[in-house]
Amino acid sequence: MKRTLILLVVFLLLGGGAFWYLSTDDERNKMTLAGSDRDFALEDMSQLHKIFIAGRKGERSTLVRNENGGWDLEGAGPANPHVMEPLLEAIRNVRIKYKPSDNAVKNMVNVLATQGKKVELYDKAGNLLKAYYIGGSTADERGTYIIMDGAEQPYVAEMPGFSGNLSVRFDRYGDEWRDKLLFSEKVEDIKYLSVEYPKQKNQSFILEATGSDYTVKPFYDITPEIRRPFKEGSVEAYLVNFESVGAEAFRNEYSSRDSIMQTIPFCSITLVNTKEDTTRAVFYPIIKEKVTTQDRKTGDYVTTGGYLDRYFVLRNQQDFMLAQHLVMEKIFWGYASFYKDTNLLN
Known part of the structure; x- marks a missing residue:
């Protein structure tokens, strides 16, 4: 009788633990999605002083805010405001559209590794604000692959009011950034x-x-x-x-x-x-x-x-x-x- 009672208590404890784990799984998943591995948007754009973008083929572009509040391509003069505006809009407003299924992750990581561009954002003191990879899109071209530097989980990103591949806003090199x-x-x-x-x-x-x-x-x-x-x-x-x-x-x-x-x-x-x-x-x-x-x-x-x-x-x-x-x-x-x-x- 005593042994039966002990087994019953253990069963109830294990069952209660399993119920708690399952009932809080969704909440914990939401907390993960709200974590630093998906905080891509830079809300306070006044902090932003330098943007570094690197391609997989060795392309390097560094854009720096000048004393007039505009932007320069480092070492080459003023950047084209018509090019910078969409880029800055994406940096400020990019957000997670959804977390992909486990089956889709491997392909996304491969695309980011071969096609993605690394984006590094710095303040005036040279402190790194954010760093992530962006590139590749969903089949309907309405979502963009993105992953935080050092993270393992990629996401599909979007920008409110925009339907398309966000990575094209980062996909320039050299004179393509410059004011004409x-x-x-x-x-x-x-x-x-x-x-x-x-x-x-x-x-x-x-x-x-x-x-x-x-x-x-x-x-x-x-x-x-x-x-x-x-x-x-x-x-x-x-x-x-x-x-x-x-x-x-x-x-x-x-x-x-x-x-x-x-x-x-x-x-x-x-x-x-x-x-x-x-x-x-x-x-x-x-x-x-x-x-x-x-x-x-x-x-x-x-x-x-x-x-x-x-x-x-x-x-x-x-x-x-x-x-x-x-x-x-x-x-x-x-x-x-x-x-x-x-x-x-x-």
Whole structure:
């Protein structure tokens, strides 16, 4: 009887323990999901000073917050704000969508190991805030694989209000992060501007701010000064075009770069702002080649091309870029553009 009682007590204790374990399993699972291995979002973005992103093929990109609150690609100048904004949004808002099944974990880890990018976030003092790997997506492209550095459990992540693969926001390298603006100056901040057309010397000019006014004079000494009346507001109308002039892409690795730079450029523009910062852009024309094709309906042969399409641009003797003529033409004024036409004065 005594032995039976002891066995009964042991059975009740074991049963109670099992019931407690099973009843709290969901709660413990939730606590695990709320742990440090899934705390990816950086809510206080004011802490963030440096972002390091490394690819599996040796790509390295370091983005650093500058003194103006913007971002630079370390050692290469300003980062493109249109690229940085989606990246910072993902860093701030990434969250766990769900914990994958055990069967899916192995494949996710393999994808992260071969395709994932490592992301390290630092504060201004150089302290590591977060480090994780991100890359790969679910079959429906609505979830992104992610795992905290040093953790064993991967997750599927998402961002509220966004449907797609978050990893594309981190998937850039080198010049892809950089700002493609050639000029970005407010009218009142432009102190000096020279525009030189080597093949049209008489249209080349120098524009300077003199107090609250401006002077426009020929670039070359051999060019006679125009004596016609000045167009009121013409300088301001021209300078406003320099508030935002953007190239299409970087071409620093272009194989024919050196040979192109040996040719005569279409135009060279030098801008000096009130802080004495100088920006120089040299434009080399790209002529769209003529192509003759046959119209399928009429049978007639049509020739297209033979017009100015784009420019290669050398910026500050460093960057080789590609720019569209339709975007650039607004800054290609001639010396005579600032003066009234005498035929309209009579």
